[in-house]
Amino acid sequence: MRNRGRSPRSRDALANTRDACATLDQKFSRPKLSAMTDKNIALVPEEGWHCLHLFYQVEYGQWQLLSREDQNAAKTNLSSLVQEVRAMESTQLLTLSIVTPKADIGFMLITPDLHNANKIEKQLSLSLGADVLTPVYSYLSLTEESEYITSEDEYAQTLESSVRNNSAKLDEALATFRERMKHYRQDRVYPTLPDWPVVCFYNMSKRRGEQRNWYALPYDERRKLMKGHAAVGREFAGKVKQLITGSTGLDDAEWGVTLFARDTFQIKAIVYKMRFDPVSAEYADFGEFYIGIQLPLDELFRRLQL
DSSP states (O other): OOOOOOOOOHHHHHHHHHHHHHHHHHHOOOOOOOHHOOOTTTOSSSSSSSEEEEEEEEEEEHTTTSOOHHHHHHHHHHHHHHHHHHHHTOOEEEEEESEEEEESEEEEEEEEEEHHHHHHHHHHHHOOOOEEEEEEEEEEEEEEETTOOOOOHHHHHOOOOOHHHHHHHHHHHHHHHHHHHHHHHHHHHHHHOOSSSEEEEEEEEEEOOOOOOOSSSSSHHHHHHHHHHHHHHHTTTOOOOOOOEEEETTTSSSSSEEEEEEHHHHHHHHHHHHHHHHHHHHHHEOOOOEEEOOHHHHHHHHHOOO
């Protein structure tokens, strides 16, 4: 009977081929799925915190189908979730009653980890029960500082010659400037959201048309325009607090703008005055405006008649 087994030479060749394939597999293998999906690996940006605006409509027909016991349990669930989120490190959550029927209830979330932002968004959406909250608008962005901020050298050039030529006075002026810029950066990149009652949110982008293209302008010209734009904003210091968050590549527009005020007049006034500034008048496109009122949850439930 003929021997059908492999010769020692062919077995050695096969073994060498397998070893070579194993080496290639190790060299070019994909990352393990567990490493790609490990929820314990934080997704924290190099700079800034994630900012998520969420607006929902209450489905009152679905809510009325719940028993009084289930309704109370649902409100307790949302209250517990809000407390849990607010206890998380570097995380803030605002609860809003939205004015006008564009939405009923809104949340503004700031948190470093994208995993947490994603998880909290899912929990909020289901917090009052399945199909009770229908999302009508959402926006994801990152806190950031402006690329047009004044440098130390530029600030020094604005000082009087008597200060620039006196080393002690110059050092004192620059130390004050550094401290002011430190607070500015903290407010922009790692902010503490104010408890002012009126909250306005809208998105905006810079135009890229044939006649007006913001991104085709030289940096120095853009910087000059933005300095004038910022000067208008400073006129409302103490009346309006602004948080500008970047969203290029994260959502449909390029920035999210959140304004905080103690009354709607100041919101209207700053937006109106900004419209005459060239940055807005010639280069800006705006999305829908949402106005909300910051309320504690117990009052929010009463306002929504839940």
